Amino acid sequence: MHPLIQILRFTKTLWRHYLGIIISATITAATALAVPFVIARATDVAVDGVRTGEQHMSTIMWLAVGLLGLDIANSVATNVNGWLGDVMSARMRKILSSRYFEKLLTLPQSWFDRELTGTITSRLTRSIDNVITFAKSFSNNFFTTLLTTVAVLVISAFYYWPLTILLAVIFPLYVWLTTLTSRDWQAHQDVINTHIDTAGGRFQEVISQIRVVKSFVTERSEQRHFDEHYDATIDTTRTQASHWHRMDTLRRLALNVIFFGCYALIFVQTARGFFTVGAMVLLIQLMNMARQPIMMMSYIIDTAQRAIGGSRDYFAVMSATSPTPALGSSRASTAEPCDAEPLALTPLAGEPALRFDDVSFSYDGSTPVITHVGFDVHSGERVALVGESGGGKSTLVNLLLGLYAPCSGTISVLGHDISTVSMAQLRRQIGVVFQDPSLFSGTIRENIAYGTQARHGPGTDDAVDDDERIRDAAHKAFADRFIRRMPEGYDTLVGERGIKLSGGQKQRIAIARAIVKDAPILVLDEATSALDTKSERWVQAGLESLMADRTSLIIAHRLSTISSVDRIITLDSGRVDEIGTPEELATSGGIYAELLALQASSSRADRRRLEKFGFRL
Incomplete structure (x- = not known):
């Protein structure tokens, strides 16, 4: 034409x-x-x-x-x-x-x-x-x-x-x-x-x-x-x-x-x-x-x-290729209008909250990043992903959010194959805190309230005005302490990408944003990586309450963070190596046991090896 x-x-x-x-x-x-x-x-x-x-x-x-x-x-x-x-x-x-x-x-x-x-x-x-x-x-x-x-x-x-x-x-x-x-x-x-x-x-x-x-x-x-x-x-x-x-x-x-x-x-x-x-x-x-x-x-x-x-x-x-109608969220690609409240996904009885079934993926179509990965995460369970940097942990999160489509295999959320539901339906069920906080220019209040838009839908006035929910989320994320010390408080401008805040402050705002969203599934993609030890303890306490009664998928950079999870899944070169409780994997001789041994070692070589996995003491 x-x-x-x-x-x-x-x-x-x-x-x-x-x-x-x-x-x-x-x-x-x-x-x-x-x-x-x-x-x-x-x-x-x-x-x-x-x-x-x-x-x-x-x-x-x-x-x-x-x-x-x-x-x-x-x-x-x-x-x-x-x-x-x-x-x-x-x-x-x-x-x-x-x-x-x-x-x-x-x-x-x-x-x-x-x-x-x-x-x-x-x-x-x-x-x-x-x-x-x-x-x-x-x-x-x-x-x-x-x-x-x-x-x-x-x-x-x-x-x-x-x-x-x-x-x-x-x-x-x-x-x-x-x-x-x-x-x-x-x-x-x-x-x-x-x-x-x-x-x-x-x-x-x-x-x-x-x-x-x-x-x-x-x-x-x-x-x-x-x-x-x-x-x-x-x-x-x-x-x-x-x-x-x-x-x-x-x-x-x-x-x-x-x-x-x-x-x-x-x-x-x-x-x-x-x-x-x-x-x-x-x-x-x-x-x-x-x-x-x-x-x-x-x-x-x-x-x-x-x-x-x-x-x-x-x-x-x-004319660029958009997702298929089932995966898309535009007016043209789904029957669900952009300004409508997406229908909630109803959990199917007897089905796990998350399921990866023989999933393989490659970014360039030739070099595999994930190969035949399969595991279940049950409702309310906390599962940690452990593996070397570049081993596919964050890729699994990207696939779960529908940012990329698997080359083969299926991913299910609450029993629903994500290729059969709209992305709006899928993403409303998942709260995410990325390693990069990715704040928007504007005030602290607006950045935390960004999570309320996911709860209430776009164009809802009371979402942004829900001050009590915003302050409660900031308190749980231990962000309220530094926010109240600022001259403008919650109305403080953060600058482009939150440039006016420290890394730890930005991360706590991002965590508060996820708390406000109140999704049944939580993904923490190295969510506390930018925090010092003291701040991490504060935030971890907030995350503990956030993870209560929620299904949580955790990518952590400290062994202490994952020691209290229900199960650990270790990845080796994009494949599942072991699945088990922390106690079981501590004595299995696999990757997690190796990490515990490296943490106990004082040699520089072992410390460098530990850093290769993205962990720090």
Whole structure:
């Protein structure tokens, strides 16, 4: 489907604006075209008065009033047309941006793994700006231009057909030359856009990790790479601009020659007496009016080419593979609206809370990360995952949350195969605290209340205002202590990604957020990794109460954290090695027994070996 047709299909709800634009454009064109006729008539009347001595003052004044009325009507219609175009373009921006954002929210995690955040943002901004620029120029000028062009051709044919022939030649010739120019321009612009998107993606990445950049003293290197991309855009722009202006000179020369012929015919025929003075004035004004449609049609074609180029990037994202209807959560992919409260998953009797059944997975499709993993976690049970760093522990969490789909095998939650339920249903049942706290800019209160949105659903006012629940969660996570010491308390701004808070403070806010969610299944992905020993004891006490009567899956970095779990599952190179209680595995001679022995050792080699598993004392 042509990109511009796709845009119209996406924005079909704006049909009233489109209709209003057509009507106002028609009035604008009609009033503008009527002016030369009134002026021509006034000219003939005035010339006749000079010849005969009759001044015809009444007729001339009425013609002047007519001109005033036409000008007023034209001004009103022009501004109504412009207002409709501005509102339409603003609504179109909202529709396209919202659809883009909605699409991104439904794309699988693997899609984001291939893209830079800054590149996604840059592509959205550029694509929509190009489309909106075209939409505004099209709505404000196209119909007026089209009607004016047709009217000029018809009127000139009525008065003198050779004029119509000349105009009929220049219109398609100029448009054709513009199309050729724009196509070449767009080919170069694609190269420029690639460099700008790459530079923009790196720019955002560097700014978001500016402390790392400064600590490694790589400012100049980053600046050099950034400048290289923009230097490349300058080189491409030279070629692009050279072709553009050569072609523009050719277009203008053709236009000047054709209009020279038009004016010459009008002057000669008037001198021969074929045209009256009024007809000459009318035709000269029509020729001047014909210039504007030609130039404007060229501009519209140019902006259309840019919009097509920009919309290609837009629709490339919109056509990206989304999860299947069972896995997705968009309006298009499920029967469950985005703003509706997802149906809770009812636990099936006799089924475990979590089940991994012969699950295998690879991020790149060739290197296995998880191989034939199978285990059950019963309701209310606490299970710890133990293994070397990179052994697949966090991957199991990603699979459980539906961020990736297993290559083979099935995962069940509360007895339901997660491939048969919506992601909203699945994720409402799971509270997660990641190793990276991932806070949002805003206040502490808003970050903790983010968990209430999962409980109450989007758009629920009382979710954010549930201050008692927020404070209780902060107290259980031992975050209330440092929050109350801050000048603004719960209204303290945390900065982007919580930059104003320490690692331990951010982690406690994240834990409070999970407590507020109050999901029946809890996943702790090294949730206390950023805490010192004292803070960890505080948080662990809160987590103990949080885990009560809940199914908990724990990835820990301290052996003391997992010593009180019900069972331990050890992973070796993506495979399940052992499953048992801490007491059973302590004497089995497996990975857990090795970790206990390493912890008891004082040698540096054993300590390094312990760190390889991601554990610390």
